[in-house]
Amino acid sequence: MSNIKKVQDFLIEHAIDAALITNPDNIFYLTNFRSEPHERLLGVVIFKEEEPFIICPAMEVADVKAIGWSHGVVGYKDTDNAFEFLDNAIQERISELTLLAIEKEHITVDRFEILQERFPALQFAKLDGEIANYRLIKNETELDCLRKAAELADYAIEVGCNEIKEGKTELEIVQAVEQAVKQKGAEKMSFDTIVISGKKTASPHGIPGDRAIKNGDFILFDLGVVYKGYCSDITRTIALGEPTDEQLKIYETVKKAQQASIDVVRPGTLAKEVDLAARSVIEEAGYGELFPHRIGHGLGISVHEYPSLTAANELPLEEGMVFTIEPGIYDPTITGVRIEDDVLVTKDGVEVLTKFPKDLKII
Amino acid sequence: MSNIKKVQDFLIEHAIDAALITNPDNIFYLTNFRSEPHERLLGVVIFKEEEPFIICPAMEVADVKAIGWSHGVVGYKDTDNAFEFLDNAIQERISELTLLAIEKEHITVDRFEILQERFPALQFAKLDGEIANYRLIKNETELDCLRKAAELADYAIEVGCNEIKEGKTELEIVQAVEQAVKQKGAEKMSFDTIVISGKKTASPHGIPGDRAIKNGDFILFDLGVVYKGYCSDITRTIALGEPTDEQLKIYETVKKAQQASIDVVRPGTLAKEVDLAARSVIEEAGYGELFPHRIGHGLGISVHEYPSLTAANELPLEEGMVFTIEPGIYDPTITGVRIEDDVLVTKDGVEVLTKFPKDLKII
Missing domain, CATH: 3.40.350.10 (Creatinase/prolidase N-terminal domain)
Incomplete structure (x- = not known):
């Protein structure tokens, strides 16, 4: 009321x-x-x-x-x-x-x-x-739901990693992930689950299909669940087989960029500073043109809500805001990589709600 | 083009x-x-x-x-x-x-x-x-997709029936159905799958939960899939154990009403006549107040599109229109029952796209 x-x-x-x-x-x-x-x-x-x-x-x-x-x-x-x-x-x-x-x-x-x-x-x-x-500002009850939704998203990535196997199709993995996470208590997915592989990862909004995973692929998971009406949203990119130097360089750049953004999150930081922290890492590595979207978006009852974290938004962050941090590099000739966490602005810094490891997992 | x-x-x-x-x-x-x-x-x-x-x-x-x-x-x-x-x-x-x-x-x-x-x-x-x-008027390519989407919806109901067992929860059945139908080629569900049981069936838009199915329940499935961008939408109501006379009377009334609506579908029939055909059967049986929605809605790329089949719509049906026919009776003290098919207006009558049997299935 x-x-x-x-x-x-x-x-x-x-x-x-x-x-x-x-x-x-x-x-x-x-x-x-x-x-x-x-x-x-x-x-x-x-x-x-x-x-x-x-x-x-x-x-x-x-x-x-x-x-x-x-x-x-x-x-x-x-x-x-x-x-x-x-x-x-x-x-x-x-x-x-x-x-x-x-x-x-x-x-x-x-x-x-x-x-x-x-x-x-x-x-x-x-x-x-x-x-x-x-x-924009979440209360404790809402944060409990968001934490639980994030935990279920972590679990979904774990299930997805266990499903990765040469010859399996993207859609087969989508099914296995969604089934497992719903059995674990997710009401539903917060959007259509993305599992894309190989060069398809170079599309930020790629659609899973019948492509069979091959050795040498990067596999990109972007998914979220709804728990008691609140959404999570996570992205991890996983390697099947030893990555090439080029793939590795892209991965490590995104990982470093994502951490750079997380590191600036605290009350008073401007939304654009979160974007620019990652963007400058990516630009310095020479991939600036291949990061065509904002760093993130607010998360709550809607899977996209305020704040919008673009390079132009001057909004100062406040305790209780929850949003995604999701830089990506999309090279159509090599691979796409995106790493995304859900974060909460705390009194003096940041709490990362999604916790699945971000060191490159090689299967 | x-x-x-x-x-x-x-x-x-x-x-x-x-x-x-x-x-x-x-x-x-x-x-x-x-x-x-x-x-x-x-x-x-x-x-x-x-x-x-x-x-x-x-x-x-x-x-x-x-x-x-x-x-x-x-x-x-x-x-x-x-x-x-x-x-x-x-x-x-x-x-x-x-x-x-x-x-x-x-x-x-x-x-x-x-x-x-x-x-x-x-x-x-x-x-x-x-x-x-x-x-509003579907071409042959679109009809092929709609027929296939309907076939997958039939299959989903079949899977759902096989899952019905005392003690199983509504959400467990939702998961099994969705998994099976996606493995069979559905891109995704056309809306959040409804599996509700017992008195919960009396809510036309009920939400599946942790309720465990009991002997004596009616279980209502309302679901659809998307195939190549086109939607299906089917409802069946199934009994676990011998139904009571009251449950049976409601079921048979809905079944008769639904058939009455299907029987009037042909080019030239007004949309409202489809609604009124079922409505009069339900009113004559004394359940008029317990059928609070229109008989159906158009179906295609959107799961709700034109035509809207209300008791007031004077639109004449034309060959190539596809819509749902879904009367229901919702008695909160006994049970809800809804039966829904997807139908196509043909040159001289009707093709029912969803084909799962409508005689009361008792498990």
């Missing part, structure tokens, strides 16, 4: 009548209700003082109550006009709606136009940054 | 300068490039005559080329302003942009405002319905 209170305080401070929250991850953060509405309307409406309500498909009303939500629930059927139900439920609670906070980074233009048509004089305020800021 | 041509013809017909498509499923339909951009900008821009281009993160440029896309590709880095790159690439191709078609059901208000700021005089047209209409 304290998270809803934060939104209420924001509404009071800015004299906003109400907030309509439709991003499922934000709804989970605020209400503990988790659902994927597809094209249907799912929202929570919060007022300065009046009781909040969840609007959802009729068939989910019982689920909302079952998680212990003790406030209003408005269910609509597939033949109903959901926005009419929304409108009525708002009018039951407040006499006039003149300023509504919405998530402009989530709500579609189509729905926005429906709102504009229904409330012609209504003004809109942007709520995204506000909720992103609440979510 | 013919799908891009459809958009070009639409632009010419309506004197629209260009279309910006950002829905990943539509991008896949138009370009064959599949990617999950998270918060990054991914789009394809199509003109009346000039060459189309894909705008994507720099790290995905090689992936775009690898799938055989022979047109323009614009990559931007995480520190770049993606909309500036978009702007420049458009200006390289046409001298004036006055009317742009966008997907109002997909693009966010935030991005819309960025476009408005960058192109102050720009007018916008809505493109969603147009592309949804192309995707």
